[in-house]
Amino acid sequence: MFKIDEKALDIILDKMIDTVSNSKREIVEISEQSRQEFEILTAxxxxxxxxxxETINKGEQLEAHVKLARKRLAEVxxxxxxxxxxxxxxAYEKAHALQxxxxxxxxxEKMLIERRNDLELRLKRLEQTVKRAENLVSQISVILNYLSSDLQQVNEVLNDAREKQEFGLRIIEAQEDERKRLSREIHDGPAQMLANVMMRSELIERVSRERxxxxALKEIKDLRIMVRSALYEVRKIIYDLRPMALDDLGLIPTLKRYLSTTEEYNKIPIKxxxxxxxxxxxxxFEVALFRLVQEAVQNALKHADANEIQVKIELRKKSGKLIIKDNGKGFDPTNKKDGSFGIMGMKERIELLKGEITFDSGLGKGTMITIDVPLIVEDD
Structure with a gap:
């Protein structure tokens, strides 16, 4: 028997909390600096x-004087x-001086207008930076609360030091993987799209003047499509973090909304x-079941090239059943390479819920995932 090493896990948790706290402070500093710069640039x-x-008005007045001076010079x-x-x-010198x-x-006037446009663009970017920083601070606060409360109770759940160490390391790895994934998705998705939107908006201004x-309206239609795509990517990232509707409305309404949004964006029927x-x-249970459906649907869209997806759910007092079916290209369940990390993650969630998951698939035959989970429903 291993002796429970509570100090080792406490050290890991303290380091995790310190790391997250330092990250939060750094983001707060970035936000404050951006806010101060925003105020300076606004002024x-x-x-x-x-x-x-003032320059435009002065130019108009000078233009009137120049016209009079030219008229005088012509008369002379x-x-x-x-x-x-x-x-x-x-008469000649006066006309020349005014000109x-x-x-x-x-x-x-031209230089001031360029400066004004540059300041307006920088202010928009700073405003976006401040908003993103505030969102990150809010998310990190949630993580800190979790680390400071729930994880402190891990000592009461784990039975030996080996389990504690593995659990702590898995949490650290999961956090780093999640950060990398979010960073990659934001960079490749919304950030890239917003950069394109900015360039496209400048193009529209030139097109309206020149053509x-x-x-310009045709360009605006294309721009609207890009903004819609960026909005979907942002919503997807929010869903990946944790859909707010899950806490407010519950599993079934959240699944309906998520599948409806996914269907609308991908133009693929999802029943x-x-x-x-x-x-x-x-x-x-609600979080785990939602994530299972989300992972299965995303796999069908990204890897299976499916053009039709079905999701069925049946919740009872003591059990829950999920069936996710697609008509995609399928895969060989016996081949671990085909399973990838997505399927591994689904299996791990099911193990935590003490449930069962089966994959019925074959190359060119589509995929059907069946999930059975024992439920503990809380009485009102």
């Missing part, structure tokens, strides 16, 4: 806008015998059938 933008207005040139040499020279001043004002509003009762389950 500078207001000042620049006033200067642009036509009737130079009526005017003295000094008067002719004075040079007008050119300077127009150049200044007219009809061409959802609830054969049992629409009741609430303990949170760990």
């Amino acid at each position: 500078e933008l207001l000042k620049t806008r006033l200067e642009v207005t 040139s036509r009737n130079f015998t009526k005017y003295t040499e000094d008067e002719v020279r004075s 040079m001043e007008l050119a300077y004002i127009r150049q200044k 007219g509003m009809d061409e 959802f059938v609830n054969l049992g009762e629409e009741m609430r389950l303990p949170p760990r």
Whole structure:
């Protein structure tokens, strides 16, 4: 028998909490710096806008003076015998001086407008950075609460030091994997799309000036599609973190919403059938069952090339059953390479719930996943 080494696990948990706390502080500092820069740039933008207005007004006034000076110069040139040499020279110098001043004002106006546009773009980016930082701080706060409370009770659940160490290491690895996955998804998805949206918006401005509003409207339609894709990716990432509707509405309504959104975006029919009762389950069951459906559907979309998916669920007082079926290219369940980490994760969730999962599939035959889970339904 191994002696329970509570100190070793406490050290691991303390290090995890310190790491997450430091990350939170760093993000808060980034957010505060961005907010301060936002305020400075906002003041500078207001000042620049006033200067642009003043410069435009001054340019219009100078343009009127230039017209008068040119008119005077033309009159003097036509009737130079009526005017003295000094008067002719004075008319020419005045017209030239006003023309040079007008050119300077127009150049200044152009530079100020470019500065104003640059400040507006930087402010939009800073605003996005502040919002992302605030969201990350909120998420990290949830993680800290979890680490500070639930994980501190692990000592009462684990039976020996080996299980504790493995559990702590698996949590650390899962956190790092989740960070990498989220970083990759944000970089390849919303971040890339938003960068394209920014460039496309600048293109629309040029198209409207050079080719007219009809061409610009076509570009706007394409831009709307890109924004819609970015919105879907953001919602998907939120769902991956934890769908808020799961806590508020329960498993069945959340599945309906998730499958409906997925169907709408991917343009693939997803049929959802609830054969049992629409009741609430303990949170760990709702989260696990939702993740199982999510993983199965994403596998069907990404790897199976399916064009039709069916999801059936039946919840009873003491048991729950899930069937996820697709008409994709299928795989060989006996081949571990085909199983990948997604299927391994599904099996691990089922083991934690003390349930059973079976994969009925073959190359070119589609896939049917059957899940049976014993439930402990809490009485109202």
